[in-house]
Amino acid sequence: MFHxxxxxxxxxxxxxxxxxxxxxxxxxxxxxxxxxHITQPTLSYRIKKLEKDLGFKLIERNWEGIKLTNEGQYxxxxxxxxxxxxxxxxxxxxxxxxxxxxTYEIVHKNxxxxxxxxxxxxxxxxxxxxxxxxSNDHPDLEFDIITRPTNILKNLIDYKxxxxxxxxxNETHIHTHSSLIGTEEVVLLCHEDDFHDIQKNxxxxxxxxxxxxxxxxxxxxxxxxxxxxxxxxLNVRAFKTLDNWIIMASYIAAKKGYTIIPRSxxxxxxxxSSAPLKTIPLGxxxxxxxxxxxxxKDSIFKGPINxxxxxxx
Amino acid sequence: MFHxxxxxxxxxxxxxxxxxxxxxxxxxxxxxxxxxHITQPTLSYRIKKLEKDLGFKLIERNWEGIKLTNEGQYxxxxxxxxxxxxxxxxxxxxxxxxxxxxTYEIVHKNxxxxxxxxxxxxxxxxxxxxxxxxSNDHPDLEFDIITRPTNILKNLIDYKxxxxxxxxxNETHIHTHSSLIGTEEVVLLCHEDDFHDIQKNxxxxxxxxxxxxxxxxxxxxxxxxxxxxxxxxLNVRAFKTLDNWIIMASYIAAKKGYTIIPRSxxxxxxxxSSAPLKTIPLGxxxxxxxxxxxxxKDSIFKGPINxxxxxxx
DNA sequence: GTTCGTTACGTAGCTCGTAAAGATA
DNA sequence: TATCTTTACGAGCTACGTAACGAAC
Numbered sequence: 248m249f250h251x252x253x254x255x256x257x258x259x260x261x262x263x264x265x266x267x268x269x270x271x272x273x274x275x276x277x278x279x280x281x282x283x284h285i286t287q288p289t290l291s292y293r294i295k296k297l298e299k300d301l302g303f304k305l306i307e308r309n310w311e312g313i314k315l316t317n318e319g320q321y322x323x324x325x326x327x328x329x330x331x332x333x334x335x336x337x338x339x340x341x342x343x344x345x346x347x348x349x350t351y352e353i354v355h356k357n358x359x360x361x362x363x364x365x366x367x368x369x370x371x372x373x374x375x376x377x378x379x380x381x382s383n384d385h386p387d388l389e390f391d392i393i394t395r396p397t398n399i400l401k402n403l404i405d406y407k408x409x410x411x412x413x414x415x416x417n418e419t420h421i422h423t424h425s426s427l428i429g430t431e432e433v434v435l436l437c438h439e440d441d442f443h444d445i446q447k448n449x450x451x452x453x454x455x456x457x458x459x460x461x462x463x464x465x466x467x468x469x470x471x472x473x474x475x476x477x478x479x480x481l482n483v484r485a486f487k488t489l490d491n492w493i494i495m496a497s498y499i500a501a502k503k504g505y506t507i508i509p510r511s512x513x514x515x516x517x518x519x520s521s522a523p524l525k526t527i528p529l530g531x532x533x534x535x536x537x538x539x540x541x542x543x544k545d546s547i548f549k550g551p552i553n554x555x556x557x558x559x560x
Numbered sequence: 561m562f563h564x565x566x567x568x569x570x571x572x573x574x575x576x577x578x579x580x581x582x583x584x585x586x587x588x589x590x591x592x593x594x595x596x597h598i599t600q601p602t603l604s605y606r607i608k609k610l611e612k613d614l615g616f617k618l619i620e621r622n623w624e625g626i627k628l629t630n631e632g633q634y635x636x637x638x639x640x641x642x643x644x645x646x647x648x649x650x651x652x653x654x655x656x657x658x659x660x661x662x663t664y665e666i667v668h669k670n671x672x673x674x675x676x677x678x679x680x681x682x683x684x685x686x687x688x689x690x691x692x693x694x695s696n697d698h699p700d701l702e703f704d705i706i707t708r709p710t711n712i713l714k715n716l717i718d719y720k721x722x723x724x725x726x727x728x729x730n731e732t733h734i735h736t737h738s739s740l741i742g743t744e745e746v747v748l749l750c751h752e753d754d755f756h757d758i759q760k761n762x763x764x765x766x767x768x769x770x771x772x773x774x775x776x777x778x779x780x781x782x783x784x785x786x787x788x789x790x791x792x793x794l795n796v797r798a799f800k801t802l803d804n805w806i807i808m809a810s811y812i813a814a815k816k817g818y819t820i821i822p823r824s825x826x827x828x829x830x831x832x833s834s835a836p837l838k839t840i841p842l843g844x845x846x847x848x849x850x851x852x853x854x855x856x857k858d859s860i861f862k863g864p865i866n867x868x869x870x871x872x873x
Numbered sequence: 874g875t876t877c878g879t880t881a882c883g884t885a886g887c888t889c890g891t892a893a894a895g896a897t898a
Numbered sequence: 899t900a901t902c903t904t905t906a907c908g909a910g911c912t913a914c915g916t917a918a919c920g921a922a923c
Contacts (some may be wrong), residue, residue, distance in 0.1 A: 268719045277902070286890055291904065293888090303653050310902050315669070316718075323721040324706070325645050330714050332638050340616050340631045360631070367806075371832060382814070392635070392810075393803040399644050406581045407628075427648045485642040490706040493680075497687035497705075501695070517685060518831040527755035559897045589878070599915055604879065606913085623877050623922045 261333075263297040264326045266290055267305055271323060275312045296357070360550045361390040366414040368492065368508070370394040373413060373514045375560055384554040404541055410548045411555060415509065416537040417470045425541030430560035432530030433477075436516055437505035439523040445505060446527055451482045458485035460495050460504040470536070477507055477533060495533055496520040509536045574646070576610040577639045579603055580601055588625045605651040617824040633823055655868060674703040674864045679727040681805065683707040684828045684853070686726060689871055724859045724868060728822065729850040730783045738854030741872035745843030746790075749829055750818035758818060759840060764795045771798035773808050773817040783849070790820055790846060809833040822849045837855055840863070 258529070270290070273279040280287040298305050305319035309441055315323065361381070365373060374392055395403070400412040404422060437445050441457065448455050451522050459481075461474065468470065478486070487504060489495045492515065498504050500522035507529065508516065517524055539560075582592040583603070593603040594836070611618050617634035626638065676687045678686060682745070687705055694703055713725040717735060726741070750758050754770065761768050772794075775788065791799070798815060805828065811817050813835035820842065821829065830837055853872075855865050 261733050268715075271719045271721070274720075275902075287902095288891085288904075295904095296888090301653075302650060308903060310895095312902065320721070321653060323719060324651055324708075324712075324716060325649050327712055327715045327719060327721060328708075329642050329645060329708075331715065336614060336635055336638050340614075340634060362585045363658060370806045371806075371810070374807055375813050375834060378810060378814040378816060382816075391803075392807050394807060395637075395641075396644075399637075399640055400638045400642065402581075403637060406584045406634075406636060406640060407587075408584070408640060473829060490704075491683075494687055494705050495708060497684070497691060501691040503691060503695070515832075519828075525887055590876080600877095601879075601916085602914055608879095609913090623920095625877065632893060 249319075261330060263293050263300075264330055264351075267297055267319075267325070268292040268326055270306060270313060271319070275416050276308070277553055287394065321392060328359060340525070354475070359389065361388055361548050362387070362409040363390060363392045363555075364409040364412045364414075365394050365402040366397050366400060367394045368512045368515065369413055369415070372511050373558075377555060380554050380558055381551060385551055388551060390551070401541075404543060410546055411542045411552055412542060413538070413540045413555075415470070416539050417473075422539075422545045424539040425539045426556065427537055428540050428556075429513055429538040430535045431485055431509045431538065432528060433473075433507050433533050434510050434513060435505060435507050435527040435529055436499060436513060437527075438499055438502045438523055439525050440502055440504060443526040449527070450482065453482045453484045456485070457502070458487040458504040459483045460498055460506040461488045462492065462495060462506075463484065472547055473536070482533060492516065499524060565586060572619050572645060574599075576606050576613075579606040579609055579641070579686050580632075581639055582625060583607060583619060584628055584632070587627070589621075601602055630800050642646060653827075663856055672702065674701055674724070674861050675722040676705045677713040677722040677725045677870075678707050678709050679713060680707045681828065682726055682728070686871075693867050693871055694864060697861040698732075699862055701864055702865070714854075717856060720798060720856055724853060724855045724865055725870075726851070726853045728783070728788075732838060734841070735854040737857045738852045739869065741853050741869075742849055742851040743848045744822045744824055744851065745841060745848050746786075746846050747819050747823050747826060748818060748842055749812060749826060749837055750840075751815045752838050753814055754818060755838040755840075761770045762794065762840070766795045766797045767800070770815070771800040771817040772796045773811055773819040774799065774801045775805065775808060775819075786847065786849070793845060805829065812837060865866055 267281055269279040270276055273282060274376075276290050277377075278288045280290040281455075283290065284456075292475060294306060301322070301464075303318040304316050305322060307314045309317055316392055320359075329549070363377060365377075370392075377392065381388060394411070397414040400409070400414050400424065403409040404412050435445065444455055445452065453457070459478065477483070485504075487498075489498060494504060496519035498517050499506065499516070500520045510526075510528070515525055540555065542548075573679070582595055583589055586595060589603050589607075590600045593600040594638065594683065596603065607619060611783040616635075617629050618629040618635060620627045620629055676690060678690075683705075690705065694701055710727040710730055713722070713727050715835070716722040717725050728821075729740075748758065748762075750775070754768075757768055758765065765772070772791065790796070798817075802811060808819060809829050809832035812819065812829070813833045815835075823839075823841075826839055853868065855861075859865060
């Protein structure tokens with residue numbers, strides 16, 4: 248059934264990223280150049296160009312070889328993911344040397360499919376009811392649901408990659424065809440054992456010696472301005488960014504910090520955590536978070552969109 | 561505290577992907593060319609080149625405008641994520657026009673930090689114990705934990721992006737410095753109401769009219785060969801790929817299908833689901849899944865690696 | 874004729890390899 | 899000298915805009 252093409256590198260965009268990764272692997276430009284079957288000055292040129300384009304240095308050079316800079320280290324997982332994404336796309340929609348479609352025979356039909364995107368934190372809250380509602384109201388409708396960060400959802404709406412998006416509002420641009428579907432207060436979430444220490448220091452968490460845990464990097468997170476207000480108001484100093492919600496739940500369960508999230512996300516965090524967690528409502532201290540749904544203005548899926556909209560009324 | 565640069569496009573690699581996305585947004589090459597401030601033949605050339613490099617057509621052209629192909633539609637979210645990734649990196653490690661580091665002052669220190677990567681499905685199982693163990697054994701050690709798909713973890717080990725990886729084994733290349741840390745049977749997971757129908761048709765699920773739910777696309781998923789065996793043995797016909805585990809839990813809760821996963825992942829799925837789920841052990845029918853940990857051969861983190869290794873003995 | 878698209882073609886600039894040079898032991 | 903790196907430079911290729919062309923109504 249499956250006919251996997253094992254690509255070493257994706258076909259496009261590879262050269263500069265591939266050069267950087269191979270250099271990181273070999274810890275030497277000349278050895279990396281060998282491995283890539285190019286000359287060493289060419290590799291040097293490519294990495295210089297990548298650094299110039301990115302705007303920061305990736306590699307420290309010296310006479311005994313190379314070492315990644317902090318920025319290079321930070322960039323590396325992104326480079327890996329980009330190349331892996333491209334490899335995967337090309338493996339799925341690839342053609343082998345005979346010109347036949349290669350990877351598997353499932354046709355990636357997209358026409359007529361109602362595509363929904365939900366912000367990751369909201370998906371455990373809404374996905375099931377969306378499935379139920381659409382199955383009931385539009386039994387013949389095919390639909391797909393994906394979860395992505397808010398900013399990606401907004402882009403996908405713009406570029407007609409999805410037909411409906413549901414997300415927490417943030418300060419980046421707001422779509423004309425978006426509607427407010429709810430408002431929520433934020434709550435502080437912590438381990439039961441940390442509860443009293445945090446509550447008595449709420450105006451100055453600097454004296455609480457565990458870090459504020461933030462999802463992903465601050466730029467990826469949805470509300471940079473709100474985050475800024477929170478950190479300032481609570482006088483937070485210790486700060487740790489984590490990769491995702493599962494990791495965050497584990498950190499809190501291990502009493503290694505606390506976080507602040509919208510109230511509706513608490514249940515998901517409690518489900519993910521093995522330990523007893525406590526919440527402190529912060530509705531009075533901070534602006535509430537708004538939930539939106541948006542869709543392209545000329546969507547052919549008026550019916551399904553209204554079905555979803557009705558869920559929030 | 562935060563100084564966000566709002567980039568419309570990332571600086572590098574943008575041109576072809578940006579051209580494609582703008583074309584999708586405008587549904588017209590000439591209008592997209594206008595929006596990008598390039599001439600229309602140039603845009604046409606860029607998209608042709610992108611199609612040639614990718615190996616498949618992205619756009620159907622005709623006299624009244626353009627329309628994405630199925631492949632183009634499939635590729636679009638990848639293009640969005642790649643550009644979003646690049647934007648985020650450049651926003652975090654960006655320099656503004658004054659030459660000052662822009663986004664926020666947190667230094668992305670990487671030296672001396674023990675970096676762990678865990679496969680997404682395993683992370684809820686292990687993360688907390690890793691945190692506990694490392695905190696006890698190495699109280700001064702700074703560490704980071706990220707979750708990624710298995711293939712990305714393997715690449716990150718190769719390119720020295722992380723110091724330790726924990727993942728389910730698959731058929732792609734195996735690291736020399738990897739050790740087996742456990743073995744698991746696979747189980748079928750379904751809604752309580754579907755349990756009896758599935759159990760009595762286990763040799764021929766074709767007659768069960770709900771789809772087998774697979775995580776992500778088959779190429780991304782960890783065990784293409786195992787998946788192939790499963791689908792063949794159970795005679796599965798209906799097949800649906802989903803974006804992530806939360807969506808999968810919702811589909812099963814909504815009685816829209818079933819899946820097969822390693823036993824240790826069942827608890828996470830049950831936590832994510834609002835409905836009563838049932839499992840059917842399949843240990844006799846299929847090969848067991850192996851869990852591995854691996855690390856670069858010249859790691860400076862021998863101590864922490866052994867602490868983690870001890871957890872599995 | 875107008876509005877979509879593509880093809881043709883010359884130029885500017887980019888990318889490559891070869892060759893030479895700089896740094897450190 | 900050996901082993902890393904970078905700089906210099908010319909040849910060939912690529913990507914761009916201008917101009918011309920094709921198709922549909």
